[in-house]
Amino acid sequence: MKVLIINGSPRKDGNCARLIREAAAVFDKEGVSYELFEVGNKAIRGCAACGYCVTHDACVFNDEATELGKKFAECDGLLLASPVYYASANGTLVSLLDRMFRSIKCDLRMKVGAAFAVARRAGTVATFDELNKYFTINQMVVASGDYWNNGFGGAKGEIEEDAEGLRNARVVAQNMVFLMRAVALGKEKYGLPENEPRVRTSFIR
Ligand SMILES: Cc1cc2nc3c(=O)[nH]c(=O)nc-3n(C[C@H](O)[C@H](O)[C@H](O)COP(=O)(O)O)c2cc1C
DSSP states (O other), X not given: OEEEEEEOOXXXXXXXXXXXXXXXXXXXXXXXXXXXXXXXXXXXOOOOOOOHHHHSSSOSSOXXXXXXXXXXXXXXXXEEEEEEETTEEOHHHHHHHHHHHHHOOSOXXXXXXXXXXXXXXXXXXXXXXXXXXXXXXXTOXXXXXXXXXXXXXXXTTGGGGOHHHHHHHHHHXXXXXXXXXXXXXXXXXXXXXXXXXXXXXXXXX
16 A cells, blocks of 8 residues: 655745655554655646657656656655645646646555645635546546645745644545545455446537
8 A cells, every 4th residue: 555745845844744644654654655756846847738748658748747647646645745735736736736746657546645735825625626637527436634735834834823724734634545445445345336337528619
């Protein structure tokens, strides 16, 4: 059982990193392995809409999008953390996720996803929704907490004072572990649900 963790923040040991540490301690306790990638300082460009990934098992740009997509294929869960920038996930992370999810070819159904959004003051809920959309268009299972997964802090380390946010991160990680185990058992017993053939309609006449 393994979780891929992607931190969008460019700040080393920032507030997203602190929430991730809280979740990772739960994974450690439960014997779940994980790999953490901090992408905030990488030069990750957006999707070029070139269509290369439709015919290839990779993004046309040979970078983290393909690398992390391949890692994700081997994992049971994905944990994302983003600092809130202008009430949205940070641009580097969005660029990565657009291309990673677009180019990945493996079956993502029932992989478990969770997302943390960290802000000084506002925009966490919009960011949380934004990140969850990568999961919910792919038949993934979303692990929730007992609040929307936000954490508050402006300066590095301020999140230490957000006891509720830190606790929620632990709850989310615990729920991820439970769901990954439940999905593994369910797959063994029932297999993945059969999907009808895909129908794609566009809203044009
Ligand atoms: C470009 C930029 C935009 C930001 N926009 C917001 C915002 O919309 N709302 C907010 O509350 N904080 C905003 N912040 C503050 C960060 O979300 C906050 O400092 C957060 O703790 C950063 O997380 P990190 O330490 O993991 O990088 C912004 C910071 C930057 C650099």
